[in-house]
Amino acid sequence: MDDSFTQLTDDLLIKILSFVPIKDAVTTSLLSKRWQSLWTLLPRLNFKDCWVDDHHSNRILRTLSSDFIFATLLLHKAPVLESFILHKYFECSALQVEFWVRFAVDRFVRCLKIDFSYLRHHCLIRLPSRLFRCETLETLKLINVTFLEVPSRVSFHSLKKLMLMSVRYPDEESFIRLISTSPVLEDLWVDCCKDDNVETFTIDVPSLLSLTVWNDSEDHYKRFVIHSHSLNKLDIVEEQGEVNLIGDMPELVVASLRTYESKGNVLESLTFVKRLSLSLDYRVQYPIGATFFQLVCLEFCGFGENWWNLLVHVLQHSPILQILKFKDDGMVENEETEFCWILPSCAPECLLFHLKTFEWTYYEGKLEQKEVAIYILKNARRLVTATVRCGSYWASKQAFEELEFATRGSRACELTMC
Known part of the structure; x- marks a missing residue:
């Protein structure tokens, strides 16, 4: 037996043993x-x-x-x-x-x-x-x-x-x-x-601070009724179901929502959130009157057709947004779908006065990607850093150069490729 072990106390040896199978x-x-x-x-x-x-x-x-x-x-x-x-x-x-x-x-x-x-x-x-x-x-x-x-x-x-x-x-x-x-x-x-x-999961726990709900199977429909109370963290994944939140969530700091069809009232109930991750299908309708008036960081993943219009809706209703992280997973249902982007009559307030950081992951330079990226770079007047993470080097190099020559609303903006 190694002398170094014989000098150890029983309590320390027991602690060491607790880390082995x-x-x-x-x-x-x-x-x-x-x-x-x-x-x-x-x-x-x-x-x-x-x-x-x-x-x-x-x-x-x-x-x-x-x-x-x-x-x-x-x-x-x-x-x-x-x-x-x-x-x-x-x-x-x-x-x-x-x-x-x-x-x-x-x-x-x-x-x-x-x-x-x-x-x-x-x-x-x-x-x-x-x-x-x-x-x-x-x-x-x-x-x-x-x-x-x-x-x-x-x-x-x-x-x-x-x-x-x-x-x-x-x-x-x-x-x-x-x-x-x-x-x-x-x-x-x-x-x-x-x-x-x-069939219906009723969650009513006044002390609850963090809640994660997963229903990621398309072959069964579930309904969730959540009494929000003191929640400050919420993570919802639903592919086939309905989620309804009861009551306001003034303590909510972090939220994540991934859904193909937003049944229920989740999106319109997240108005107090400060950091938000959204993975939404184009069929999701933005709720009328919902404003993320405290949102400072948004991670957005759009899939399916016309995701860009949904992104604009979210930006228009996030007046103090400072960080935008975008991920395009490439899940376009029809590659031949014509790109039809409804430009807002005026740029969102967050782009004009507050956005400082912009990141895009899986940027490939496709038409819809390029138009959305150029629009953000052109209208984000307070932007400090813009980062583009691409796939293959040679394909991404050309796509990156197109953005480099695009008009930028902020002279201080530094554009980098990873």
Whole structure:
């Protein structure tokens, strides 16, 4: 044994062991008498299947058997668990998961994660009733699981972060019980899936500060009703569904919206936001009367036909915008679509008086791209930096030179290519 290790305290050795795979940590018990029981005091238990390289540089799956997990828990002695993570490539029985989670709850676990994301189907789980009344749990993350039941009595007094990703529930009331009985919940992630037995997700959590909603599958329609309260961060991805926000969001700082068809009132409810990311289809209609009067940074990704007209609408209603980052993903439905840009009668106020930074990613010099870029450079009178990030060097060099010779509204503007 290296003398440098023998000089370390047990607490420091345990901390070091907590960063290595659990199977390797258990193996250290063979090193010497001192190491025999160190791993049994680990405050973090991570039972994770993983890919490793063998001696021939081939990738092999290193799995942890149920017998190994049971044996590890039976020998474990730490009175308190900081975290318990179960990340498996193969399905476990509901009874096994229930036993393991009960062990974690009995050790006053603070962070619990159950992840079966690599399964082609959902894993049935039964969580012990005492988990739903766990006083110490602060973080709960569930991925690709199906609840057999959610008890009528749920009380997460300390839960601050909850991630429900591709989770199937017995019914809508089960989902509501999971999230509404957490008085200090601050961060919520809901990623819905097909056949989850929930048509309308109602989210009403007064303490919530950050919310992420994902419904990125086109084969099922979902409806979200969100009581905004104190939200300061909002991230919504919806391809087939409807999102309605109830109440104003005066505390909102950062928001992101990606949608093909904006059903609901999300866009018109973001008027207090300061930093906004929009990925919108041309079919999205800009809401009449909506003004982003506090918006200073906009990331815009347009796809489909006539995205440029939607961009102008957003600029016209963002009077103090200072930073514009644009990304064209090239998703034009018909390459032969005639470019038809309805120029505003006067330049947006943000271009004339406030815009300082302009960035364009995936600029290729196509007609619609060139016209929009030239328009912004010509009318942005306070612009300081303009950055164009292109694809291939020779194609982008010509496109960049066209912008270099274009009229600029700001003499101080420095145009660069990356």
